[in-house]
Amino acid sequence: MAERANDRLVRLLGIVAYLDGAGPVDVEELAHRFGVTPARLREDIDALWVSGTPGYMPDDLIDFDAFSLEEGLVSLTQSRGLTRPLRLGTREAVALVAALRAMSTTPAVQADPGRAAVVAAALDKLTAATGEAASAVDVRLGGPEDVATLEVLSRALATGRRVRLRYVDAADVTSEREVDPWRLLTQSEATYLVGWCHRAGGRRTFRVDRVLSAEPTDVPVSAVPVDAEVDVAAQVVADAAGPVDEVRVRWASAARWVAEEVPVEEVTDLPDGSFEVRLRVTNPAWLRRLLLTHAVDVLAVDPPQVAAEVAAAARAALAGYGRD
Amino acid sequence: MAGENAAGGTPTRPDERLLNLVIALVNTSAAMTKQQIRAGVHGYDGASSTEAFERMFERDKDTLRALGVPIVTVEGTGHSDEVGYRIDNEAYALGTVDLTPAELGAVALAAQLWSDKTLRTDMSRAMTKLAAAGAGDAVGDAVAGLTPRVRAAGDAYGPLLEAISERRVVTFRYRAASTGEVRTRHVEPWRIAARGGGWYVVGHDRDRAAERVFRLSRIEGRVRLGATPHAYELPDRVDVDAALGARVRHDSTARLAVVPERATALRARALATPGGDSTSGVPAPPPGRDLVTVPYGSLTAFADEVAGYGAAVVVLEPAALRAEVLRRLRAAAALAADTDGAAAAADPDEEARRG
Incomplete structure (x- = not known):
């Protein structure tokens, strides 16, 4: 609530400062500039209209030209000293x-x-x-991606050309694919290429550090959909075809990030600080990898069959170490 | 509706009260005392008691300062001992930010970076202020197709940032990664940092009298701020990577025994391996496996990756990596009892052979 009041205050101050410099502005245009609906903007103007210096007599108040406003034009006639844009906090x-x-x-x-x-x-x-x-605050994004690969992808993206990739997926399977690049998405830990995969005949997400080689082609990409903005984590899970399994995993509190990063259906916090997530899994290899990697923080897995598979994979791996 | 407020009817909304306070303090010739504010500024007339007014005014003052409004205190002069308040009109204004449309496009893209609600709110206010300063339309061509995203920092971010800004000592409960033990820590925070998917605070640990790095996700409960501002000095230079380096970065090389045709992503990062080099003292890979040498940065991240390959990759060295991978695999093996027929039968056999 307090947050919203502050947001509105910043906007109210901003509207006056902007109009003071810009002169009369169309309601729609002003609303667009400040990211609100025209109706909300008119409420803001009503609030400004009755604000001013103590005394609050007509001459003390911020004022607009009422006639212009009826015509859809916001024209400031008295700014009461709010002429300059407020600095950043x-x-x-x-x-x-x-x-x-x-x-x-x-x-x-x-x-x-x-x-x-x-x-x-x-x-x-x-x-x-x-x-x-x-x-x-000091934030660094992206993983140890290969610069040459990124240059190829980046140029293909800028010029709208298809790329030919050799790619190894999370299940450790290598393939050759032709891809129309749509976006390069940089997250905290890695960079992803989102695009249309001609081999799969669908939208796919590729981790750039798993691209073994990338070659430019001269083939123009087909139109990029407007909603090419994607939830990568959701994409990674959804990319593999196959039946959907519902899995519940209980995690120790240290694995809090799972609830934030993995596309979970539901998170339940438990009294002891642990939490349970419900996942819809279409890619068993992805889930197996997630559980193997972060097993230290996994408290329980349901159905038990999934836990048994992960445990068996771990035992097979441990066998490779002998009696260490 | 709003008109009734001006007439002194319904209580004014907090944002409208704050707006009137800003206008009053911008326009005052010298300064306004609290009494003048209470009596004169619209929205404060509703305070039921002096205490209620004081609380409301203190909170509003803090809110406005956090938003960047420079409210200054003026010591009582001449006829009055009472402290007065005004807005420093010089400090109020945003300096000229003359961004080209392409640069604005980059700023608009950066605005999408944050996942936290608090950071998104801060960011959207910043964008509102840039819009107020007359920023034109953004053109995103230069950064077309890019989407940067950072993982959420969590609840500790807000208090820590406030503490750094005001140089206040913080106190929080922290779970040590090594032991899992939860202890109360007293820290002079210097910098908040995000690296490789994790959020950290770098600072001076008062209990250990040394520089330490804390991972925000391991802070349990609330971060509490000390009562005294300016309680410490920030160092001239804070090298986040060096500070984290002591903790998570080990620029090392791993020697791995990999099943043929598996772990292609790892192999892609491999260094050329001197074939059959017996002088290096590197343990030979077991029969039927390839020796793959891979450099890595973060021990824990690399252990995560290797463990994910299961039986396809065995760590030969270094021992620290081997131990981290084994820890993960043992935890995974413990997820389910070994009830599989073949495996269950194999174990006693082996025991018997060894006995």
């Missing part, structure tokens, strides 16, 4: 600068000099405007 500066700085160091940005220059310029200007406080 510490937290806002941190969120903005840390995000840009993180982006500037991602392999996907670094792979293209023009792109890197744009991000660096934006970062310079914002750092100059916000001061040193923003260094309190």
Whole structure:
């Protein structure tokens, strides 16, 4: 609640400062600029209209031209001193600068000099405007991806050309695929290529560090869907065809990130600090790998058959170590 | 509806009260005392008692400062001893941020980076302020097709950032990775950092009198801020990677015995292996396996990856990696009793042979 009140205050101050500099602006355009509906914007204007300096007589108040407003034009006639845009608060500066700085160091940005220059310029200007406080947070994204591979993918993305990949999936199976690249998605731990896979005849997500080789082609990509924005984690699970199994896994509290990173259907917090997630799994290899990798924090798995498979895989692996 | 507020009818919304306070303090010639604010600024007239007003005003002052509004305190002068308040109009304004459409495109993309609600809220306010400063339309061509995302930092982020900004000591319960033991820690936080999927705070651990790194996901319960601001100095330079390096980065090389045609992703990162080099003292791979030498950064992340391959990959060295992988495999093996017919039969046999 408090958050929302603060958001609105920042917008109210912003609307006056913007109009003071810009002159009359269309309601729709102003609403778009501040990311609200025209109806919400009109409520904001009503609130501004009755705000001002103590006394609150007509001459003390922020004022708009009522006639213009009826015509759909917001025209400020009295700003009561709110003529300048408010500087960023510490937290806002941190969120903005840390995000840009993180982006500037991602392999996907670094792979293209023009792109890197744009991000660096934006970062310079914002750092100059916000001061040193923003260094309190330091975020680095992406994994140890191969720069040459990223350059190929990045160029293919920019020029709208299909790429030929040799790719090894989570189940350790290598394949050759032709892919229309849609997006390069950088997460904290790795970079992913999202696109249309011609071999699978569907949308697929590829971890760039599992791309063994990438070759450009001259074939233009078909239209990129507008919703190419995807939830990668969901995609990784959904990519494998096959029946859907529902699995419940209880995790120790240290594995909290599972609830955030893995596309879970439901999370139940338990009194002892552990929690249970319900997963819909279409790719058994993916689940087996998840459980093997993070078994230290796994408390229980249902159905028991899944636990038995993982345990058997682990025993087979332990056999390779002899009596260590 | 809002008009009735001006007439002093219904209670004013908090955002509208704050707006009127800002306008009053921007326009005051010298400063306003608390009494003048209570009596004059719209929204404070509803306070039921002096205490209620004081609480409301203190909270509003904190809120406005956090949003970047520079409220300054003016010591009583001349006819009055009472402290007054005004807004520093010079400090109020955002400096010129003259972003090109392409640069704005990069900023708009960066705005999508955060997963946490608090960081997203901070970010959206920053974007509102840039919009107020007249930022034009963003053009995303330069960064088309990119989507950066960072994993959520969690509840500790807000208090830690506040503590760093105000140089306050923090106290929290922390679960040690090595022992699983939960202890109360007292830390002078320097920097919050995200690396390789984890969020950390780097700072000075008062109990151990040394620099330490804490993983935010292992903080249990709330982070509490000390009462004293400016309780410590930030070091001139904080090298997050060096600090984390002591903990999670080991630029090492692993020697792995890999089943032929398996673990292709690992092999793709392999160093050229000197075939049949018997002088290096490297243990030979078991028969029917390939020796693969792979450099790695993070011990735990690499152990995760190797364990995920199950029987296809065996770690020959280093011992630390071997131990980490074995820890994971043993935990996985313990997930279900060994009830499989063949396996159950094999074990006693082996015991018998050894006996």
